[in-house]
Amino acid sequence: MPGNPLAITLCGIPLRNPVLAASGTFGYGIEFAKIVDLNILGGIVTKGLSREPIPGNPAPRLWHTEGGMINSVGLQNIGVSAFIREKLPKLYKYSVPVFANVFGYAVEDYLEVIRALEDAEGVAGYELNVSCPNTKHGGIFFSSDPDLLADLVSQARSIARRPLIVKLSPNVARIDPFAQAAEQSGADAISLVNTFVSLAIDPLTRKPRIGAGYGGLSGPAIKPLALRLVAQAAHAVKIPVIGLGGIASGEDAAEFLIAGASAVQVGTATFIDPRAPAQIARQLQGVLSELALPDIGALAGHMKSPCRAQ
Ligand SMILES: Cc1cc2nc3c(=O)[nH]c(=O)nc-3n(C[C@H](O)[C@H](O)[C@H](O)COP(=O)(O)O)c2cc1C
Numbered sequence: 001m002p003g004n005p006l007a008i009t010l011c012g013i014p015l016r017n018p019v020l021a022a023s024g025t026f027g028y029g030i031e032f033a034k035i036v037d038l039n040i041l042g043g044i045v046t047k048g049l050s051r052e053p054i055p056g057n058p059a060p061r062l063w064h065t066e067g068g069m070i071n072s073v074g075l076q077n078i079g080v081s082a083f084i085r086e087k088l089p090k091l092y093k094y095s096v097p098v099f100a101n102v103f104g105y106a107v108e109d110y111l112e113v114i115r116a117l118e119d120a121e122g123v124a125g126y127e128l129n130v131s132c133p134n135t136k137h138g139g140i141f142f143s144s145d146p147d148l149l150a151d152l153v154s155q156a157r158s159i160a161r162r163p164l165i166v167k168l169s170p171n172v173a174r175i176d177p178f179a180q181a182a183e184q185s186g187a188d189a190i191s192l193v194n195t196f197v198s199l200a201i202d203p204l205t206r207k208p209r210i211g212a213g214y215g216g217l218s219g220p221a222i223k224p225l226a227l228r229l230v231a232q233a234a235h236a237v238k239i240p241v242i243g244l245g246g247i248a249s250g251e252d253a254a255e256f257l258i259a260g261a262s263a264v265q266v267g268t269a270t271f272i273d274p275r276a277p278a279q280i281a282r283q284l285q286g287v288l289s290e291l292a293l294p295d296i297g298a299l300a301g302h303m304k305s306p307c308r309a310q
Helices: 080-091 107-118 146-159 176-184 220-236 250-258 276-290
Strands: 008-010 013-015 019-021 043-045 062-065 068-071 098-102 125-129 164-167 189-192 196-198 215-218 241-243 263-266
Touching: 019 276, 068 220, 080 098, 080 107, 098 107, 107 125, 107 146, 125 146, 146 164, 146 176, 176 189, 176 220, 189 220, 215 220, 220 241, 220 250, 250 263, 250 276, 263 276
Parallel strands: 019 043, 019 263, 043 098, 098 125, 125 164, 164 189, 189 241, 241 263
Antiparallel strands: 008 013, 062 068, 068 215, 196 215
């Protein structure tokens, strides 16, 4: 895309800008087509897809916190077959790259979803949500054990012909072993962060504010934590890193790019305004102009003073 300072190539896929809509906050993409011009987005990551439809968790599922929100939607989705039948053909008429977010509770679940999508047209790549318990291994989260993660990623790699992005959880003591396990098992990129496990309690009822108990914290409250993890992950691997967590402005996006991300995703900000990803891309162009930089490449990974090891 000559002349476009925001254009990047991610895992071989040309994107008109480095700002994608994050999984779970932009539906399957097509629902937003009436209010957002999908063709101006860098990309769309779909709601997580499983092999069968999932009804989700009991209400209440959302709770507002200072600077963020806790959710426990429970990965509710229509299932991969309905996505391919009902959503994908409608998305196909747009030129925006669509990344399918895939999850499961056993390696075979992930593989089944990828196999189904491999035969479908209109998917640019896969993002594996690994923040799920592996029910075949006593419920240990794929995202909390580098060996389980490596096994999942290498099996997914062996069947996926399209680019594979592995979305890491922030709920770990150190991020580098997970970033490296994903890279060594064949991931084309990693994205981080997913939500932080959190809790809110109503003191009057003494019950959790969320029906399922714990939920995932997202939004501006997590941004400094996410930024630190993105910087550390980018330092640990050579594959591209996609940064997210609380991004709500072009300057926020610039911070993640400077920390070493090649692209960013916008989640919770989309709940306030569905046009947020497009607006953030525009603001990012303003940041480039202010810094008199020719393009995104001149910003990404160019932190002036390195952080000391923690
Ligand atoms: C309501 C809601 C649903 C989400 N669903 C998914 C999902 O299906 N798969 C996934 O990988 N991440 C999911 N996420 C996590 C987001 O994609 C993102 O990683 C996280 O919210 C942090 O970014 P943010 O602060 O910009 O929202 C969800 C987040 C929210 C708030």
